Amino acid sequence: MTISDSSDTSTAILLQRIELERAGRLEAEQLLEQKSRLLIQTNMDLLRSSIALEKEAQRSKAVFDTAAEGIIIFDDDGSIESLNTAARSIFGLDEGSLEGLNLCRLFPDAAFCQSPEDGCFISGLRELTGENHEVSGRRTDGTTVQLEFVLSSFTHSDRVSHSGIVRDLTRRKTLESRLAQAQKLESVGQLAAGIAHELNTPIQFVGDNTRFLKESFHAIEEILNRIEMLIEQEKSNDAFRDFAKTIQDIYLEYDLPFVRTEIPLAIDQTLQGADNVARIVRAMKVFSHPGTKEFQEVDINACLESTLTVSRNEWKYCAKVETIFSPQLPRLFCLPGELNQAFLNLIVNGAHAIQAKKKDTQGLITITTRLEGNNILIDIQDSGTGIPESIRNRIFDPFFTTKGVGKGTGQGLSICYNIIVEMHKGSITFDSVENVGSTFHVSLPLNLRNSPKVMQE
DSSP, X not given: OOHHHHHHHHHHHHHHHHXXXXXXXXXXXXXXXXXHHHHHHHHHHHHHHHHHHHHHHHHHHHHHHHOSSEEEEEOTTOBEEEEXXXXXXXXXXXXXXXXXXXXXXXXXXXXXXXXXXXXXXXXXXHTTBTSOEEEXXXXXXXXXXXXXXXXXXXXXXXXXXXXXXXXXXXXXXXXXXXXXXXXXXXXXXXXXXXXXXXXXXXXXXXXXXXXXXXXXXXXXHHHHHHHHHHHHHTXXXXXXXXXXXXXXXXXXXXXXXXXXXXXXXXHHHHHHHHHHHHHHHHHHHHHHOOOOSSOEEEOHHHHHHHHHHHTHHHHTTTEXXXXXXXXXXXXXXXXXXHHHHHHHHHHHHXXXXXXXXXXXXXXXXXXXXXXXXXXXXXXXXXXXXXXXXXXXXXXXXXXXXXXOTTSOOSOHHHHHXXXXXXXXXXXXXXXXXXXXXXXXXXXXXXXXXXXXXXXXX
16 A cells, blocks of 8 residues: 555545534534524423413403402401402502501401400301301491401412402492382381371361351350340349349359350361361372372472471471571472482481480571572571581491481481482582581582483483
């Protein structure tokens, strides 16, 4: 083998090795590129999953925050982890930190919060699991609210948490109370209307017969006068003297002068009483008439007069009533039955405020009507105890009352607000001075007939 042949062989081996190394490098590059593409694809999949999870988390948070019912998440000792917007609104909480906020701060009167230190907090709560229960909650301003509460539990991150769904029952309770009162008033109204109808006939003939007696007594009085004149004229007549003495004895025996004086008074009082009963019957028929659910044109002064008549027993022992009614009031397009109820509540409320003063002298209720622009204004003023400053922002709240147990439902002023503001698009405000009295100002619009909301209703 020559030197040239040896050199060619070495070159061939070198080229072969270079070719093998190039093929290996190309294979490695292809494998690296494949791995890189796989890694990029994996990262993209992870990114998409992360974005999907983020969207799902945002969606879940949006559902949580915008849920119509209040949602409270808390742990075993009652420490609150999160609240949604509805729950914050129910309890009057701002968007601040939840640090230190405990379930028993929101439900201090609930049975499950009475002795949590004994370890029965969660056991008491478990009684609420899966079922709706009514509990009392407390807002940050100290007011209470009736709530529906249902508990459920769930596990996440190897720990157990609890969720409570709360629903504000204020509106439902208000509607239930109004429905019950409406049903009661409907029954009473139908009964009263029937009684008024039945009373009307006997009262009419009592009045007619009494008027007949009054007219007849004039004739009897005339006869008696003639007899007296005859006795005076014939006193000197011996033949008539014994008869005259007999007549005079009868006069004295039956005290006829007193009878002749008192009979006309008794008849007048009977007629006055019959007229009063007839007036009360007419007012009761107007006040208790079931009417319709449609708006009608009525005389507000007449509505107030009938309401004063049927409520007289509430105020006659404690107050005098003065009315200053404008005679130029136009007829109002309204729901007369509902307005009568609102006026009744305001008048009775004023009478109760006067009674609460416990004065020996009678108080005063003054009712004024007037026209101002396109509104009829009604002022109902009483000389009662007034409204304390601390509760003035709550008097129209449902179920709020300062009266003792068994007197008042806490619905009177709330119903007035609903009737005047919600039903008739008017307004009700008040001025009050403690131990001096209060004045409620009611404004009712005359253009309610053209209101789109009323037309829809």
